Amino acid sequence: MICLEASACVWARFNFFRTVHYSTVKGESGKSQLPKSLKFFNRFFHGRLFFCRNSGAGMNVMQMPDEVRAGATRLRMLLGLGGEERIPLGVILGTGLSFLSERIDGKEVPFSDLPFFPVSTTSSHKGSFVYGTLDGWPLLIQAGRVHLYEGYSAGEVCMGVRVMASLGIHTLLVTNAAGALNPLFGVGNLFLATDQINMTGLSPLSGPNHESFGLRFPDMSRPFDPDLMAAAQQKALDLGIPLEKGVYIGVHGPELETPAETRMYRMLGADAIGMSSVLEVISARHLGLRVLALSSLANKNLPDCMESMSIEEIVRQSALAERHLSSLLTALLPELCRETS
Secondary structure: OHHHHHHHHHHHHHHHHHHHHHHEEEOOOOOOOOOOHHHHHHHHHHHHHHHHOOOHHHOOOOOOOHHHHHHHHHHHHHHHOOOOOOEEEEEEEEOOOOEEEEEEEEEEEEHHOOOOOOOOOOOOOOEEEEEEEEEEEEEEEOOOOOHHHOOOOHHHHHHHHHHHHHOOOOOOEEEEEEEEEOOOOOOOEEEEEEEEEEEOOOOOOOOOOOOOOOOOOOOOOOOOOHHHHHHHHHHHHHHHHHHHHEEEEEOOOOOOHHHHHHHHHHHHOOOEEOOOEEEEEEHHHOOEEEEEEEEEEEOOHHHHOOOOOOOHHHHHHHHHHHHHHHHHHHHHHHOOOOOOO
């Protein structure tokens, strides 16, 4: 309790000074910027004191509308978007998949420049939003994400999805690095999620529901959009890109799977496994977004002959899939950005 009270007190003081600086400190572009000293505290609070904040009774309040609104307002301003300007497509880039953000000649905003926004502590995640066009199609990229295993809550993990939805996206493409559970899958291939299993034990919808986000009990019979899945399979076939498909299971992490766990997940019906995405998909469907999920298969789990695996090898294998994922995404842009009724 003392930890929570101290955190709340210091956090309130920090937010006061941050608000003052946002309104008074100007950068070279003439726009408000967060000073380096306050950027440090922003990282400190989201990288350390959230452990205290999430250990109390408030940890089941996951939708955080006030924080989402503040983050979206700030991001809209830093990106130079007009009040009514809407972005059709949001893309979340996972482990080792920062390539797409580097192809876009646009504006970039670090997570640390946004109030209340969680900052990634994982080196393989860039930690910024990038807005621009790709082949003439506008999109907003979340380059990197935060995870439960970093100590963040389910609500914080999904804050990027909610911020992007506040900026008008109607479609979300989720990408990640995953491990193959299906022994027939090839390492280095892309994987299309046709369904998912949430094994994290948490939900980003816990706590009071906010009707502006979605229904109290959102339907999850179709977590991924059938038209987008069909388009992805057809484009992959046209381009000659191997595309596996099946059920994705999301776990808490950060430890990798044991042979016994691998057998269990396979018996549950999972074809690929990762430490992200399932909560983001739940949040996106709660918001009414169309969702497509693609993974790079960075390793294969064979329980009877498990090989040692490191995060460095997973990042390396994910990078090898960049070319195929980039080609497939580019081919899908017209369908991903298509207005829905």
